[in-house]
Amino acid sequence: MEKKVIKLSTEAYKGVRDFYPEDMFIQNYIFNIFKKVCESYGYNEYNASVLEPADLYRAKSSEEIVTEQTYTFTDRGDREVTLRPEMTPTVARMVSARKQELSFPLRWYSIPNLFRYEKPQKGRLREHWQLNVDLFGVTDTSAEVEVVSLAYTIMKEIGLKDTDFQIRLNSRKIMNYILSDLMSLDEVTAQKICRLIDKKQKMSTEDFDLAVKELLTEKSAEFLTLLNSQNFEEFVSKLPKGQEVVEKVDEIREVVAKLEKLGITNVIFDQTLMRGFDYYTGIVFEVFDNNPENRRSVFGGGRYDDLLAIFDGQKVPAFGFGAGDVIIRDIMETYKLLPEYRPKTDLYICTLAKEYQEYGNELAQKLRPVGVKVAVNLTDKKVGDQIKSADKQKIPYIICLGEDELKKGEFKLKNLKTGEEKVATEDTMASLILNS
């Protein structure tokens, strides 16, 4: 059997990313902020497989979305499998499965990769990672306050100032009241209006108003007046004053007031905020980038008290959000907040000749258990080239092993960034590196 000479492409699959160490460094930096903040709020990490039964998404999406916007295929056991496009159905499944044993309220987070089958474009890849934060079991607005405050803390930890971003709130309860009680719309028209509002930012005012008129006919004027309110109080003043309105409005006021008490003041009400998912039932929120050159939604979430009922009919109060890695990285780039690459490696041991490699390995084995991260030269390169290579890899420290060094047991520990040299022995080297 003669083997064909094939030349394979080194390109990744369309719309996904390779993470070289420099990319991984940024990814880990962002994920570590996610983890640190979530854990500081007492949230526990969970995970699941990217493979889920396709039915999990059919329950709350249309067949069209499942077949056209997700990666769904049939396995050889005739099961329909989907590469998860979002994490909420998965976490809902997991919580529902162990509802009896779990201790509520449940504070959970995960950083899964998600897949969407769509045309790759800036900020919209076929695969991305997304922090998911969810709080289960809290009915009142203390859930909103905690989770929104956590989201705020992430933005701050990334390095943004309060003036750089805004937290926008809306209430599905108010929107539903307007659409079904005030406007008396059927469910289908109400959904169409919601989708339309979701696209408002990307349309001209004329086009938007026209589309509203088409859907709402004689009610469109009243609706547009409401929607075009300049602020929360103006919006509220246009609503009826009955108890059912007051309750919904007070919920928003409460969240804003409580966040303010925690020092979070860049919060506004936005009656045009929708957030895509149909499963939201109460307050929804969005973190919005104020950058004048690129005003945009960074991430968001909301309350979804009914979703868990798809499993056993029982509702579980839930509030959560998802924040994607691509846009977070993009914002950090825009605001010049990306950290400078540096490998974990502390020390590169150069060797003046192959014979010193053995001692290099032994020395490395002594330094590693005390926490120094060491790479030993394994090549025949000249020592100058070894140093260049260490420098190119941005490893901060080097020593060079030769006859003199081994005889004396003393090594010149050089900081490649500052050029500073210190004399180190086997015993002092670790502390000279780690305490610098």
Place this chain on the structure above:
Amino acid sequence: MEKKVIKLSTEAYKGVRDFYPEDMFIQNYIFNIFKKVCESYGYNEYNASVLEPADLYRAKSSEEIVTEQTYTFTDRGDREVTLRPEMTPTVARMVSARKQELSFPLRWYSIPNLFRYEKPQKGRLREHWQLNVDLFGVTDTSAEVEVVSLAYTIMKEIGLKDTDFQIRLNSRKIMNYILSDLMSLDEVTAQKICRLIDKKQKMSTEDFDLAVKELLTEKSAEFLTLLNSQNFEEFVSKLPKGQEVVEKVDEIREVVAKLEKLGITNVIFDQTLMRGFDYYTGIVFEVFDNNPENRRSVFGGGRYDDLLAIFDGQKVPAFGFGAGDVIIRDIMETYKLLPEYRPKTDLYICTLAKEYQEYGNELAQKLRPVGVKVAVNLTDKKVGDQIKSADKQKIPYIICLGEDELKKGEFKLKNLKTGEEKVATEDTMASLILNS
């Protein structure tokens, strides 16, 4: 449109795992050992998508393996996509793509999830995670010594003793010499023999000998004598004494001797060690569990100097291994090395009434920035039940907020495990928790 009442299953897809916080804790514990050891050797983390072009696997596997043992499907752009069954083709692709810019030797690691389409069974799931460690650009045995030593360190960091496991070495060069030069086998028969040896452990001696006889006919006796050697020296004594044999044999001796100098003495030569992949070209190794009740391979790897040539015809020396999470977890369980679960959360703030929650949140916001991980009670549960819930979640510390505490500014910080109580103020609480 009336919605159907559907009751969805909460089960995960067949053969994959859900990671609840307790599972994630173990997973993270194992991954942190992987990361710590790899980084202590100067290895840099990389990653890629689980989606790869199916052609990547066709190059070095049969069409049969790709279509029957992997998850491969056609996307709507008519591209054949595979969920990666192993990481080596991916890392080879990434290294080949940037060969000009990368600084060799290249020390890389990753902990990807991998998919295999097979009947789920103990230790063999459809999805598992695998540490992949690879060293590119080193032709001599210093690569073997470094990477095997790293693998050894992982076993030690997991908590195993030298007597608990063994490192087994073999050389594809020696095997190829025996099969093609000594036995004059064609490639197909040689491959069949290799696969047979791979299954030896699971066969009776009679069945194995019989299968060898069928394949090798009159040469089988000589081959079985070689294969049944009791140790390396006996094996070597049965080989011809020419230069080409000596070189291959010396390579093994060198690796064993160098590992010994580094204090790694549980290393043996095993002429029956094959390791599945066809792309190995030199020394292969395996970490073997000595547990008398369950002697088994834990993980392994080898040299694959030719693999990168599938991209542009150019070879790059490479040595690496992959270690799966399922078997590592299993071994830790067998040897009682699994850590006891404890969440990251340090402190649970209980509230005697809803009105103290606001101060609870404010106190939490003061403690978080200095590193205390705090969850605040958001429920109307009685304080006794709040404490029970904190205890069930294994959170080590609690304080209870009531009128007295707020007035005095003093809190009883209780360690739920020891029962010990200390008086803390806003200012002393963090250090009492973090320095305990």
